[in-house]
Amino acid sequence: MDLKLELPTPIHKLNESLNDNVFYIKREDLMHLSFGGNKLRKAILFFEDIVKKGADCVVTYGSKSSNHARIIANLSFANRLPCYIITPLNRNDTYNSVMVNLFNADIIYSQITEVKDTINDLLMQLKKDGFHPYFIQGGGHGDLGTQAYVNAYNEICNYEKTSAIFFDYIFFASGTGTTQAGLICGSIINTDQRNIIGISVARKNPDGKKIIVDSVNSFLNKYYMKNNYQVNATFVDDYILDGYGSYNKEILITVKDVLMNEGVPLDSTYTGKAYWGMKEYIKTNNIYNKNILFLHTGGLPLFFHDLIRLKNLENSYG
Numbered sequence: 001m002d003l004k005l006e007l008p009t010p011i012h013k014l015n016e017s018l019n020d021n022v023f024y025i026k027r028e029d030l031m032h033l034s035f036g037g038n039k040l041r042k043a044i045l046f047f048e049d050i051v052k053k054g055a056d057c058v059v060t061y062g063s064k065s066s067n068h069a070r071i072i073a074n075l076s077f078a079n080r081l082p083c084y085i086i087t088p089l090n091r092n093d094t095y096n097s098v099m100v101n102l103f104n105a106d107i108i109y110s111q112i113t114e115v116k117d118t119i120n121d122l123l124m125q126l127k128k129d130g131f132h133p134y135f136i137q138g139g140g141h142g143d144l145g146t147q148a149y150v151n152a153y154n155e156i157c158n159y160e161k162t163s164a165i166f167f168d169y170i171f172f173a174s175g176t177g178t179t180q181a182g183l184i185c186g187s188i189i190n191t192d193q194r195n196i197i198g199i200s201v202a203r204k205n206p207d208g209k210k211i212i213v214d215s216v217n218s219f220l221n222k223y224y225m226k227n228n229y230q231v232n233a234t235f236v237d238d239y240i241l242d243g244y245g246s247y248n249k250e251i252l253i254t255v256k257d258v259l260m261n262e263g264v265p266l267d268s269t270y271t272g273k274a275y276w277g278m279k280e281y282i283k284t285n286n287i288y289n290k291n292i293l294f295l296h297t298g299g300l301p302l303f304f305h306d307l308i309r310l311k312n313l314e315n316s317y318g
């Protein structure tokens with residue numbers, strides 16, 4: 001398996017014209033392995049580290065909707081590394097969890113409250129049995145995950161230089177906040193000023209924001225500067241609805257509209273929720289005549305669940 005990504009990922013203009021803004025999209029979903037996305041960009045850095053450290057098995061955490069779990073299980077199998085996925089019991093199968101099974105990952109179910117203990121017990125047992133496990137936090141959280149989105153931020157800056165376009169806003173789906181932390185670090189390192197707006201798909205403030213600020217400080221302290229930087233993160237928790245994985249009719253219609261008008265698949269758990277949230281945010285905050293970049297963070301297998309939901313929606317409205 002060729003773990004070298006062909007970067008930068010493409011940026012292209014959209015037809016979308018809400019409030020006379022000009023919209024662009026960066027296609028993190030168009031990477032060459034396992035349906036791409038932000039979890040792949042992070043995973044590549046983790047797998048480089050796995051090789052460097054000589055680890056011989058991989059342990060991570062992910063729900064049944066997790067794109068991270070799918071990618072880690074896929075890359076582990078292809079690289080002949082045993083893979084253990086800790087999964088909470090409380091969700092239905094998705095195409096992601098079906099693939100995690102297909103990739104022969106060892107799936108360990110756990111109550112939400114016992115996840116931490118389950119992970120620690122497993123790591124201890126593996127070490128006792130003579131293995132060298134490599135642990136990846138859920139969603140690829142941590143400094144390496146942050147690094148992945150510093151890299152993506154630099155790609156955006158390079159695009160701006162060659163195209164003479166400046167993006168006033170970057171919008172995206174924010175979950176563990178690692179993607180957002182990386183973009184903020186990128187902006188600090190490049191000393192530029194723009195609005196980096198994470199649309200939360202699950203977490204609420206103040207926790208959601210705090211985790212991002214902590215990640216930014218952790219990364220900057222480790223690699224760049226020792227003094228604590230005054231970090232601000234715009235983590236918008238107004239569009240979560242009933243939490244992770246919940247959706248409404250407007251989100252499904254957004255997924256449909258973006259597919260039909262732009263030819264770009266989104267999903268209601270991540271990118272579709274964020275795209276809908278972005279438009280609501282633009283309307284609420286009266287944003288006009290700006291250049292706006294939407295970061296497509298991947299999650300393509302989940303789109304197909306929304307396709308079925310859309311069909312049912314059409315049926316129920318005659």
Ligand SMILES: *Cc1c(COP(=O)(O)O)cnc(C)c1O
Nearest residue numbers: 175176177178179270297298299
């Ligand atoms: C995990 C995920 C996100 C959120 O990324 P974080 O770095 O965890 O904030 C957004 N979009 C998709 C498709 C994801 O799988």
